[in-house]
Amino acid sequence: MADRTLPQVSGERLDLGKLGHALTVAFPGVKVVVAHNRYREAIPSGENVIVDTEIAQLTAAGIEVLPFQRASDSIGDLPLAQKALLPLSPIYGRAAQRDLSELLQRERPDLLHLHNPYPLLSPWVVRTAHEHGVPVVQTVHNYRQVCSSGLYFRDGHNCHDCRGKAFGWPAVVHKCYRGSAAQSALMATTLAVHRPTWKSVDRYIALTGRIAAHLRDYGIPDERIVIKPNGLPDPGEPAPLGDGFLYAARLSPEKGLELLLDAWRRHPDGSLGPLRIAGDGELRPLAEQAAAERDDVTYLGALDRTGMEAARDQASVVVAVPTWNDVLPTVILEAMAAGRPVLGTDVGGIPYLLGIDESAQVAGWVVKPDAETLAAALPIARVDAAAVAPNARTRYLQAFHPDVVTRRLIDVYTSLTENSHPAPR
Template identity: 70%
Template sequence: MKIVVAHNRYREAQPSGENTIVDAEIAQLTAAGVEVLPFLRSSDEIPSMPRSAKALLPISPIYAPRAQRELGRLLDEHRPDVLHLHNPYPLLSPWVVRTAHRYGVPVVQTVHNYRQVCSSGLYFRDGAICQDCRGRALGVPAIVHRCYRGSRAQSALMATTLAAHRGTWRSVDRFIALTTSIAEHLRDYGIPEQRIVVKPNAIPDPGVPVPLGTGFLFLGRLSPEKGLDLLLEAWRRHPDGSLGPLRVAGDGELRPLVEEAAAQRADVTFLGPLDRDGVHAALVASAVVLATSTWHDVLPTVIIEALAAGRPVLGTALGGIPFLVGADTAEPAGWVVPPNPAALADALPAAVAEAASRASAARTRYERTFHPDVVTRRLLDIYADTARTAESDRRSAQ
């Protein structure tokens, strides 16, 4: 099988879980014997572009001519079975879907965010969930509120891009929804049920879990939508030291909030940004991992890392978090609560008391749902079915 993986990498200065997942998926597919043809661009290329190329950047989300020419040559030369698209912005453009179809190549897209509808991709604005652009032909609220990169002009361009490519997205042969929540988003957007499959991401198996450590770990971007302020407000409702340690790892605009909490309480430790070894050590030291997002977080990789390490997760009942934790299964790998301080504060002592009894369920959920062997087999089945369906449709049209 021959697959083109198309992805516009996010800037390295802003670490992206999506970049990491795409790299891991390419490695997993290659290990499974798939011939992967990467068609990758990076936003880090933009500063070094010639002036003529930079002049075209404002229209590239709608139509990126250079990317279409280069993709056309790749498709013509290699004749792949499927093109697998991840992020198209800004250097690829959703037009790659049309280019692939022009060469008779079906398209699978993994949906990592809500950008079919929302200019920021988050359904989150001014510290709260926002879905003002749902159902609109043009996302005027995104323009008014400068939702894309804090710029009214760039927000207008992105809103126009989303409107212009509504038909493009609806022509995608198969959508990979990372969770049931994303599947619901796609149905709401008008994608037929038969073109949506749920397949989460995978992370490498870290091996047999070691016994639980103590306390809680928050690992992620220190930004408002990740719910750090919610967590700290809930934490302050308990006496210092009564829940064990709270370790916070990461970086971002809310870093001063964590540093202040660590200065005020002996049971709060700020670990700062961590490398892979540091993340592993922090997981090993902890008993429960926290995922306290206040937006519809699509698929926080930290939850899969926690499950792989046999650490149960306490999260908010938003986005993909309930799916990841298996909240509706017979043996959930943690707990989900409403995104408010009182509910989270009530859940913290229960998580301490029940962590050991949920550890085995956490590891089992990883092995059955998020292990690379399981996920890669699922992805190969999706490619094969998409290619078969596209070929059958072509024959029917002749």
Template identity: 70%
Template sequence: MRVVVAHNRYREAQPSGENTIVDVEITQLAAAGVEVLPFLRSSDEIPSMSKAAKALLPISPIWAPKAQHDLDRLITEHRPDVLHLHNPYPLLSPWVVRTAHRRGVPVVQTVHNYRQVCSSGLYFRDGVICQDCRGRTLGVPAVVHRCYRDSRAQSALMATTLAVHRPTWRSVDRFVALTSAVADHLRDYGIPDERIVVKPNAIPDPGPPVPVGEGFLFLGRLSPEKGLGLLLEAWRRHPDGALGPLRIAGDGELRPLVEAAAAERSDVTFLGPLDRAGVRAALEASAVVLATSTWHDVLPTVIIEALAAGRPVLGTALGGIPYLVGADAPREPAGTGPAFRASIPGLPVGMVTGEAGWVVPPDPAALAAALPPAAAGAAALAPAARLRYERTFHPDVVTKQLIDVYASLSRPPR
């Protein structure tokens, strides 16, 4: 089987989990015997472009002529069975779907965010969840609020792109929804069930886990939507040292907030940005991993890393987090969040136990109440966390699912 993997890489100066996942997925597919033809562009190419190429950048999200020419040549030369698209912006454009279809190549797209509808892709603005552009033909609110790169002009371009390419997206042969929440988003957008497959990302197996450590670990981008303010407010509702250590690792605009918290309390430690060995050590030292996002986080890779290390997760009941910990329930209309299961007797109101962790409403009081029972229950839930990784997020499982998606679409042998 021959597959074109198309992805516009995000700038390396802004570390992207999506870039990492695409790289890992290409490696996993090749190891499984799939012939992968990478069709990659990088936003880091933009500064070195010629003046003529830069002059075309404003229209690139709608139609990137050079990318279409190059893709058409690649398809003509190699005759792939499937094109698998990840991020098309800004140098590929969703037009690659039309280019592939013109040559008779079916298209799979992995949906990593909400950019079919939302210009920023996050459903998050000014510190709160925002879905003002849902259901609109043109995302005027995105323009008014400068949702794309804090620019009205660029927001207008992106809103126009989303309007122009609504038929393009609806022509995609199969969507890979990373979680059940993303599947809900696609249904709300008008994609029929038979063209949606729920398939999460995978990460390499780090090996058998060690016994749980102590305390809690927050690992990720230090930005408002990741819920650091929520976490620290909840943490301060407990006496210093009552919950064991809170380790915070990562970097970003809220780094001063974390450094101030570490200076204020002896039970908060700021680890800074970590390499892979540092991440592994931090996971092993902790008992529970925190995923306190205040937006509909699609698929926080840190949760899969936690499960692979045999660490249960305490998270907010938003986006893909309930799915990842096995606590997702039947949902209300897309975007309104999960309908909670009845709380387990003895747990705080609103705290739901899943296969591999717990979820709570994104509220400081709810999170504060959930911290002690999570600490107490970590060791008991650790084996189930590792088992959920092995059954749902292991590369052997996930890569087979993806190859099955390709096989369901690929043309008969030539």
């Protein structure tokens, strides 16, 4: 286990009121198209939350935001002609390009900010924007410039088999995209076709240093990469700590539910307080089985935002233990904003989020993703939760409050609109 001795914090906080006032006059009269293919609402998406938050914050800062969004939930309602072309949408997306062209011609925005293009928008929106002379910023939320699943993870382990290849045949062989060889071949083709598209993006926003390294490995020069994390709305002063642990995630193999339950079962029933599990997915039977076997495990099912807030208030520690290189788990941002320390695995962006080796306000603990070290960490986290909780809130205020990250996002926009040096087309 990574042993972290956490200092007490002074209680000093940012003057958020002054910073918020500065933002309201920072960038008036500018139009930004925010393009995003929304993930299905039935499966909670941190990325959807982040996009909505950024739109609200940019609007408050005086920027005219033009949302250009499509929803995966709408696929079932598409006309038959569009459904027939749906398999090609990740490559081109004819309807999206037509609608975007009309928007760009009508509104003449200063730039386009892209988040997720799949499946209905397509990376082709970058080319469409450039055809109209509009520079493009993209926030990179995963590894899908290279990896068909976007995770660098398959069959229970981290995987980089497609990195450096002109065509991702391993993704087809292993059916990495939606468990289908045909759909994996289509996504691998999309990634191959759009390699020049991605290399034409004018500015990339990498959520962490590891994403920046991924982009450099892909061939993106440093001068087109900016590291800027996500932020979340401030929920206000934290509620008093509850008891026990909350695990809230999509119940899929890479999110670490099996790892957590293995570690939890190494302790007598009731010795750690309650473990509450929230979420849904293919591993739901594991959560239900654990709740049936032990009195100290409760499966809450899929929760809406209000339910999640209530579950978080009941806990003293939030557990985030993915086994893949999770980029920037929103559940950790939400925990820190609510003054809950986090017990996480030492993967992806989690050490950065918690301030490990970067901040005096270390917001939790990180361990190797194996059951033995996680089991050893659980009682330590329970005992030390009250001492670490103020650090979690301070870490959020200083690094991830929307006023902080929105100022940095505006700086990215300004660098493109005031000193425009578009990337080579």
